[in-house]
Amino acid sequence: MRNIVPVISGKGGVGKSSVAVNLAVSLANTGAKVALIDCDFYGPSIPTLMGGGQVIPDHEGKLIPPVKYGVKYISLGFFLQNPDDPVIWRGPMFNKALVQLFQDVSWGEVDYCIVDMPPGTGDAQISFSQAVQCAGAVIVTTPQEVALADVRKSINMLSKVNIPVLGIVENMSGLKLPDGSIQYIFGQGGGEKLSTMFNAPLLAQIPIEVSIREGGDTGLPVTAQDTNPASKIFAALALRLQGILDKNSKSQPQVQIFN
Ligand SMILES: Nc1ncnc2c1ncn2[C@@H]1O[C@H](COP(=O)(O)OP(=O)(O)OP(=O)(O)O)[C@@H](O)[C@H]1O
Numbered sequence: 496m497r498n499i500v501p502v503i504s505g506k507g508g509v510g511k512s513s514v515a516v517n518l519a520v521s522l523a524n525t526g527a528k529v530a531l532i533d534c535d536f537y538g539p540s541i542p543t544l545m546g547g548g549q550v551i552p553d554h555e556g557k558l559i560p561p562v563k564y565g566v567k568y569i570s571l572g573f574f575l576q577n578p579d580d581p582v583i584w585r586g587p588m589f590n591k592a593l594v595q596l597f598q599d600v601s602w603g604e605v606d607y608c609i610v611d612m613p614p615g616t617g618d619a620q621i622s623f624s625q626a627v628q629c630a631g632a633v634i635v636t637t638p639q640e641v642a643l644a645d646v647r648k649s650i651n652m653l654s655k656v657n658i659p660v661l662g663i664v665e666n667m668s669g670l671k672l673p674d675g676s677i678q679y680i681f682g683q684g685g686g687e688k689l690s691t692m693f694n695a696p697l698l699a700q701i702p703i704e705v706s707i708r709e710g711g712d713t714g715l716p717v718t719a720q721d722t723n724p725a726s727k728i729f730a731a732l733a734l735r736l737q738g739i740l741d742k743n744s745k746s747q748p749q750v751q752i753f754n
């Protein structure tokens with residue numbers, strides 16, 4: 496598995512899962528082999544955003560992940576008897592499940608593995624950094640100051656656990672009104688600010704779009720609907736990220752998963 500990329504934010508609800516799914520589908524649209532792993536064990540969103548899916552055991556005891564929109568994906572949500580069941584785990588169980596999602600699933604060859612992370616700078620991020628050697632993280636923020644404060648904390652945490660920042664995605668950047676003007680509901684310039692502060696590229700500014708929310712709720716991501724204008728922004732994000740990763744990987748060996 497090459498290029499493991501967690502999608503991270505210190506703050507909840509900024510659109511990590513939506514960005515992770517649409518980034519994964521956009522990368523697959525370029526013809527790359529893509530995996531999507533849901534590491535938000537306490538609030539898994541991937542089953543909804545990808546429109547469900549079934550995991551099937553193979554004859555070697557590995558799990559065959561569902562494939563949709565060109566993406567192989569997995570979530571702990573698929574193993575809960577009732578989707579409303581809470582997952583109540585402490586650290587060691589979390590670690591074990593995390594490693595299993597990488598090792599016990601028959602992923603085959605993977606060019607890019609996008610990982611949807613839970614919000615915050617807690618156990619999950621630390622476990623992840625210890626279990627997986629990743630290519631670097633994509634940081635998601637909204638433009639507003641309270642989001643930035645939390646996101647700055649998460650970037651500082653990443654540097655402590657040696658995860659490089661590949662770039663920043665500003666989500667919910669503005670809302671296009673019927674008269675063509677843009678309303679900046681969450682303010683302006685946050686992504687730019689972070690990008691300068693941490694010397695990391697601003698990879699994309701994604702507007703607030705009903706179709707992005709709808710695509711998530713119906714399990715048909717905008718990026719899987721090629722007529723959707725929002726999918727162009729994600730396509731550009733995927734290309735930029737690919738460019739950065741492909742340049743980096745020339746000087747790096749295959750990604751290792753530690754146990
Ligand atoms: N650009 C956007 N335009 C419109 N709606 C969006 C956009 N990005 C995300 N949303 C919506 O905002 C909500 C939160 O998004 P999402 O679940 O992706 O965030 P998250 O950061 O993963 O949240 P959590 O911290 O709970 O994991 C969802 O309902 C999603 O459909």
Ligand SMILES: [Mg+2]
Nearest residue numbers: 511512535540
């Ligand atoms: Mg999420």
